[in-house]
Amino acid sequence: MRKVRERQESVPRPAGRESPFTTISGRPVEPVYRPSDTAGLDYARDLGDPGQYPFTRGIHETMYRGRLWTMRQFAGYGSAAQTNARFKYLLEHGGGGLSVAFDLPTLMGRDPDHPLSLGEVGKCGVAVSSLKDMETLFDGIPLDRVTTSMTINSPAAMLLAFYILVGEREGVGPEALAGTLQADILKEFIAQKEYIYPPRPSMRLVVDMIRFCTERMPRWNTISISGYHIREAGATAAQELAFTLRDGIEYVQWCVDAGMDVDSFAPRLSFFFNSHSDFFEEIAKFRAARRIWARTMRERFGAKNPRSWMLRFHTQTAGVSLTAQQPYNNVVRTALQALAGVLGGTQSLHTNSLDEALALPTEEAVTIALRTQQIIAHESGVANAADPLGGSWLVEKLTNDLEGEAFEYFRKIDAMGGMVSAVERGFPQREIQESAFRFQQAVERKDKVIVGVNEYAMEEKPHSILYIDETVAGEQVAQVQALRASRDPGRSVRALEDLKSAARGKDNLMPPILEAARAYATVGEMCDALREVFGEYQEQPIF
Amino acid sequence: MTETAVRRIRVVIAKPGLDGHDRGAKVIARALRDAGMEVIYTGLRQSPEQIVAAAAQEDADVIGLSILSGAHLAICRRVVELLHERGMESVRVFVGGIIPQQDIPELQQLGVAAVFLPGASTQDVVRTIEEGQAALA
Numbered sequence: 001m002r003k004v005r006e007r008q009e010s011v012p013r014p015a016g017r018e019s020p021f022t023t024i025s026g027r028p029v030e031p032v033y034r035p036s037d038t039a040g041l042d043y044a045r046d047l048g049d050p051g052q053y054p055f056t057r058g059i060h061e062t063m064y065r066g067r068l069w070t071m072r073q074f075a076g077y078g079s080a081a082q083t084n085a086r087f088k089y090l091l092e093h094g095g096g097g098l099s100v101a102f103d104l105p106t107l108m109g110r111d112p113d114h115p116l117s118l119g120e121v122g123k124c125g126v127a128v129s130s131l132k133d134m135e136t137l138f139d140g141i142p143l144d145r146v147t148t149s150m151t152i153n154s155p156a157a158m159l160l161a162f163y164i165l166v167g168e169r170e171g172v173g174p175e176a177l178a179g180t181l182q183a184d185i186l187k188e189f190i191a192q193k194e195y196i197y198p199p200r201p202s203m204r205l206v207v208d209m210i211r212f213c214t215e216r217m218p219r220w221n222t223i224s225i226s227g228y229h230i231r232e233a234g235a236t237a238a239q240e241l242a243f244t245l246r247d248g249i250e251y252v253q254w255c256v257d258a259g260m261d262v263d264s265f266a267p268r269l270s271f272f273f274n275s276h277s278d279f280f281e282e283i284a285k286f287r288a289a290r291r292i293w294a295r296t297m298r299e300r301f302g303a304k305n306p307r308s309w310m311l312r313f314h315t316q317t318a319g320v321s322l323t324a325q326q327p328y329n330n331v332v333r334t335a336l337q338a339l340a341g342v343l344g345g346t347q348s349l350h351t352n353s354l355d356e357a358l359a360l361p362t363e364e365a366v367t368i369a370l371r372t373q374q375i376i377a378h379e380s381g382v383a384n385a386a387d388p389l390g391g392s393w394l395v396e397k398l399t400n401d402l403e404g405e406a407f408e409y410f411r412k413i414d415a416m417g418g419m420v421s422a423v424e425r426g427f428p429q430r431e432i433q434e435s436a437f438r439f440q441q442a443v444e445r446k447d448k449v450i451v452g453v454n455e456y457a458m459e460e461k462p463h464s465i466l467y468i469d470e471t472v473a474g475e476q477v478a479q480v481q482a483l484r485a486s487r488d489p490g491r492s493v494r495a496l497e498d499l500k501s502a503a504r505g506k507d508n509l510m511p512p513i514l515e516a517a518r519a520y521a522t523v524g525e526m527c528d529a530l531r532e533v534f535g536e537y538q539e540q541p542i543f
Numbered sequence: 544m545t546e547t548a549v550r551r552i553r554v555v556i557a558k559p560g561l562d563g564h565d566r567g568a569k570v571i572a573r574a575l576r577d578a579g580m581e582v583i584y585t586g587l588r589q590s591p592e593q594i595v596a597a598a599a600q601e602d603a604d605v606i607g608l609s610i611l612s613g614a615h616l617a618i619c620r621r622v623v624e625l626l627h628e629r630g631m632e633s634v635r636v637f638v639g640g641i642i643p644q645q646d647i648p649e650l651q652q653l654g655v656a657a658v659f660l661p662g663a664s665t666q667d668v669v670r671t672i673e674e675g676q677a678a679l680a
Binding site for chain 2: 104105107108110115116117118119120123124188192193194232233234320323324325357358359433436437440443444450453454462465467468470538539541543
């Protein structure tokens with residue numbers, strides 16, 4: 001057999017491009033990949049077929065031939081009524097499930113009339129102040145037939161309570177509700193910064209929710225352990241992978257330490273990744289994630305149920321990569337990133353809209369985003385075979401490399417005493433900041449080209465956007481004040497006191513939160529009750 | 544020409560309101576520090592009152608507000624109001640983040656000195672601050 005002479009770098013090459021040939025994470029890329037790059041790869045041990053441990057190639061045997069990924073567009077703005085209309089629009093036009101974006105006051109556990117809510121109501125998502133708003137938000141939407149993901153973290157338990165009670169009103173018991181709660185507080189300290197309470201009481205709340213859902217809500221994904229935000233904050237692909245999975249390990253450990261059997265809750269943990277611009281790095285990242293998690297659950301935690309080994313994830317294309325300049329370029333970026341998510345075997349997918357860097361999406365923009373997924377699903381052919389890039393020397397090498405880097409980070413973080421300790425020391429936060437700064441420098445040096453921004457810029461006409469003014473704030477404040485005046489005052493006061501007592505003790509916080517929600521206590525009031533007991537977290541600002 | 548002591552430009556970088564997206568604020572803060580300015584970063588969830596108080600305490604020349612949440616009009620209005628109330632009109636207010644083009648004229652009318660949109664470079668910000676300070680001198 002003829003031996004191929006491998007080219008040496010010292011052999012003079014034809015004049016080529018000057019840019020460093022690295023992924024967007026700064027990882028050097030070889031000019032070409034060969035079988036020697038994956039020597040030692042064992043199919044049964046390292047890959048398996050789709051649906052076989054370690055699930056590198058996908059968690060289901062049939063993957064998209066059995067069922068396409070869920071087209072789950074994140075949506076929410078203004079009032080509950082406005083968002084209810086957007087939900088119905090998406091479902092009517094082929095959306096497979098709902099995903100709720102809340103406004104900052106809701107996310108931060110504040111009522112719309114709190115001083116810090118000035119200018120914020122209804123701007124980044126839908127304003128939900130109480131159970132009343134939740135009833136409007138899901139009006140006419142059958143909770144036994146629609147699955148809902150809620151992007152909410154510090155007040156996740158309160159919003160879960162609202163959802164359960166809306167279901168109850170529809171005659172749908174908690175055991176029939178299907179969906180996901182993000183509830184991943186560790187990534188808040190690391191990246192998104194929507195924390196309220198310090199890390200340890202926050203973890204207690206998460207464990208309480210996982211335990212409650214394990215007992216009462218078998219169709220509910222208790223947490224969406226997220227890398228999306230970590231990546232948006234500036235992390236590299238390896239950091240996104242490592243910190244997300246190490247957060248997952250932390251949650252599993254805390255639940256196990258709280259006396260839960262790993263196989264009782266692990267099948268309902270879920271994940272959420274970014275799909276960024278470097279096509280192959282992202283596909284390799286998703287594959288590495290599945291293999292790392294499978295190995296970790298089996299070897300580190302001794303899980304026996306195969307469903308405990310399977311990493312199920314949602315993907316969102318990278319908002320941070322989209323530009324305010326020449327917004328239609330973003331349709332192309334999003335399509336490539338969505339394709340990477342599909343080739344990486346995601347279970348559900350959100351595609352960003354072309355106006356992402358300008359405002360919340362217009363109806364036209366979100367329609368194109370949804371159509372992007374539908375075209376990939378029905379026209380491109382990529383969904384016909386599972387893990388179509390499996391066996392590519394480049395993709396398998398990258399998958400191996402990313403797995404190795406993740407385990408390196410696990411070792412470091414384990415040595416610090418775990419993720420909560422690492423967060424308290426500022427370790428992941430500093431890593432991310434460094435990567436963010438380095439990336440900005442690379443862009444300003446033009447080592448990284450951003451089309452339309454540092455190259456190929458041009459004069460542009462203003463682009464029309466979804467503009468949210470202060471009308472919603474006025475209405476929301478009036479409604480909340482009317483609610484406080486009209487509800488049973490004794491019941492809500494008592495419920496908030498009971499919540500505080502439970503917080504001081506060790507009881508599960510979901511039942512008292514459910515009672516407070518029933519009594520029409522507001523998000524701000526419930527969160528303030530816990531603020532009194534847990535205190536508020538102050539980050540050490542470093543830059 | 545008289546000799547003047549070299550005084551570093553003092554900048555307070557602030558995250559007002561509820562928005563926690565601090566990637567840009569921190570990258571800018573570091574770039575300004577690397578450019579030789581004295582930078583104070585307030586951290587998250589600051590009220591306009593806290594920001595102006597920090598600027599007063601730190602004898603700031605510039606306040607840089609990072610706002611991605613859509614609350615820019617209300618917040619900038621309040622910050623500029625407070626600066627006037629306290630006789631701190633010489634402190635220049637910059638804002639960066641997600642700001643609709645249609646709001647820029649109103650921000651300028653309010654007294655905001657510069658608005659930085661996505662795609663602005665750290666060098667744009669450094670230059671704008673330095674040129675602004677030179678013009679005041």
